[in-house]
Each structure stands twice: as structure tokens, then as C-alpha cells.
Amino acid sequence: GAVVSQHPSWVICKSGTSVKIECRSLDFQATTMFWYRQFPKQSLMLMATSNEGSKATYEQGVEKDKFLINHASLTLSTLTVTSAHPEDSSFYICSARDPSGRYEQYFGPGTRLTVT
Amino acid sequence: GNSVTQMEGPVTLSEEAFLTINCTYTATGYPSLFWYVQYPGEGLQLLLKATKADDKGSNKGFEATYRKETTSFHLEKGSVQVSDSAVYFCALVDSGNTPLVFGKGTRLSVIA
Numbered sequence: 708g709a710v711v712s713q714h715p716s717w718v719i720c721k722s723g724t725s726v727k728i729e730c731r732s733l734d735f736q737a738t739t740m741f742w743y744r745q746f747p748k749q750s751l752m753l754m755a756t757s758n759e760g761s762k763a764t765y766e767q768g769v770e771k772d773k774f775l776i777n778h779a780s781l782t783l784s785t786l787t788v789t790s791a792h793p794e795d796s797s798f799y800i801c802s803a804r805d806p807s808g809r810y811e812q813y814f815g816p817g818t819r820l821t822v823t
Numbered sequence: 824g825n826s827v828t829q830m831e832g833p834v835t836l837s838e839e840a841f842l843t844i845n846c847t848y849t850a851t852g853y854p855s856l857f858w859y860v861q862y863p864g865e866g867l868q869l870l871l872k873a874t875k876a877d878d879k880g881s882n883k884g885f886e887a888t889y890r891k892e893t894t895s896f897h898l899e900k901g902s903v904q905v906s907d908s909a910v911y912f913c914a915l916v917d918s919g920n921t922p923l924v925f926g927k928g929t930r931l932s933v934i935a
Contacts, residue, residue, distance in 0.1 A: 713866075741922050750912065750927045751867075800866050802923075810855050810916045812923050814867040 709735050709805045713815035720791055720822055728786045728818045730801030736781035737803035741812065742774075745798040757784045791822040825850045829913045829926035836903055836933050844898040844929045846887075846913035854915040856880075856889055856896040857923065861910045870898075870911070903933045 710733040720726050730740060738759050743751040755765045755776050763776035773795075775787040784803075788795055798819050802812040830845040848854065855874045859867040871880030876891035885900045896913060913926040 711866075748930070750925050753922050756922055802867075810918075811857070811869055811872060812916075813869065814859070816866040817864075819864075 709803070709811075709813040711801065711803050711813045711815040713801055713818050715818060716816060717819040718821070720820070722792055722822055723790055725787055725789045726791055726820060728788075728799055728801075728820075730784045730786070730803070730815050732782045732803040732805075732813070735803075735805045735807065737784075738781060738806060739804045740778060740784040741802045741804075742776060742784075742786050743800045743802070745800060745817075747798075751800065754786075788820065791820070793822045796820055796822045825854065825915060825917060825924045827913050827915055827924055827926035829911075829929055831927070831929065832910075833930040833932055836931070838905055838933055838935050839902045840933075842898070842900040842903045842907075842931070844911055844913075844931070846896045846898065846926060848894050848896065848913075848915050850894075850915055850917055852917045854917040856887070857914045857916075858885070858887055858896070858898050859912040859914060859925075861912065861928070863909070867912065903931070905933045905935050907931060908933045 712731045714729045740757040742754045754769045755763045757763045757778040759778045765771045778784040800817045802814045826849045857872045858870040860870045861867045871882040873880040873889035879888045887898045910928045912928045914923040
């Protein structure tokens with residue numbers, strides 16, 4: 708089946724620093740990837756839709772200058788949390804759509820970000 | 824706009840009990856419907872799907888039938904196990920480049 712990986716699986720950083728999270732589709736090419744944020748015991752909040760070779764589309768209320776998304780290839784999208792603050796601490800999950808399927812999205816294992 | 828409503832949890836069941844998690848949807852077109860499962864500390868895994876009315880998705884003993892007349896996609900399992908303890912998300916998508924629309928998730932705890 709389709710596999711999506713994320714790296715790192717967890718990261719601790721100091722307030723004010725930037726953190727990059729990678730999302731890779733391992734066995735298929737993904738023209739579209741999605742980034743979600745999940746708070747404890749809550750559902751997923753869509754942050755942005757990332758299309759290969761073009762600018763990401765951000766959901767209302769998501770700061771595009773703070774959450775930089777780059778989809779440089781058909782198998783890699785990155786999310787950079789810039790000037791991180793403790794309130795950015797969360798579980799970040801990416802997903803990729805396999806264009807050969809019927810709109811399924813395959814999810815990465817998630818990245819736990821803790822900002823101290 | 825499109826939306827998904829699923830029963831609020833948490834749901835606590837004894838091992839071998841019957842499970843139903845209700846899910847209803849609102850959509851303007853003819854969406855594809857999904858159930859995803861999230862185990863503690865992990866990402867989401869696709870559990871099953873249905874792409875048109877009357878389709879039944881099934882996997883690992885779980886089933887859900889796409890009911891257009893009641894706009895529902897209820898998840899069922901005849902005999903749950905402790906290892907089924909997780910959060911279950913109902914979701915829909917109605918076109919190729921739009922993101923999934925999720926329900927709020929239902930936490931299931933199965934006790935031995």
C-alpha cells in the first residue's frame with residue numbers, strides 16, 4: 708500500500724528557533740499533499756494544501772509566514788515552523804493523495820513538536 | 824459546504840461486544856466516504872472506504888455501508904477486541920484536489 712513518512716517523529720526546540728518537518732511519499736508520486744495540526748484529544752485541523760511546483764493554499768487563520776510550506780518535488784513536502792513559540796507545540800500530520808486511487812489520502816505517522 | 828457529523832465519544836465496550844459508530848454527512852455532490860483509525864501516538868490509517876451509494880467497505884472485521892438515502896456511513900464491528908481501542912474518524916471527499924473533510928473523531932476504549 709501507499710506509504711507516507713515523516714521526519715522527525717518528535718522534536719523539542721527552544722522558543723524563537725525554526726523547525727523543519729519533512730513529509731515523503733515513498734512509493735507513489737503525490738501532486739497534492741496536506742498538512743494538519745492536531746491538538747490533544749481533538750480532530751485534525753487542516754492547515755494548508757500543498758501542490759507540487761506551486762504555492763501552498765492556506766486555510767483561514769493559518770499564518771503563511773509562520774508555517775512555510777514547500778512542495779519541491781512529487782515525493783517531498785516540507786513544513787517549517789518559523790520563530791516557534793510554546794503555543795505552536797502540537798502534533799503535525801501530513802498526508803498525500805495517491806493520484807491513481809479514488810481520492811484516498813495516506814497519512815504520515817505525525818511529528819510531535821514541543822517548544823520550550 | 825460539506826460536513827461530517829459523528830457520534831461523540833468516548834465509547835467504552837467490553838471485549839467481544841458489538842460496535843456501532845454513527846456517521847452522517849452533508850455534501851453537495853457525490854462524495855467518497857472513508858473511515859480512518861488513529862492509534863495512540865500515531866498518524867491516521869485508512870480503515871475502509873466506499874465510493875458510491877450502496878457500496879460496502881470492509882476491513883479487519885469492520886464494515887460500513889454508503890447509504891445515500893440517509894446520508895450515512897455507520898461503522899460496525901461484530902466483536903471488538905482490546906486492540907481496537909483507538910480514535911475513529913469518518914471523512915468524505917468530493918473531488919480530486921480537495922482535502923478530506925473529517926468528523927470530530929470518536930474515541931473507543933475496549934476493556935477485557
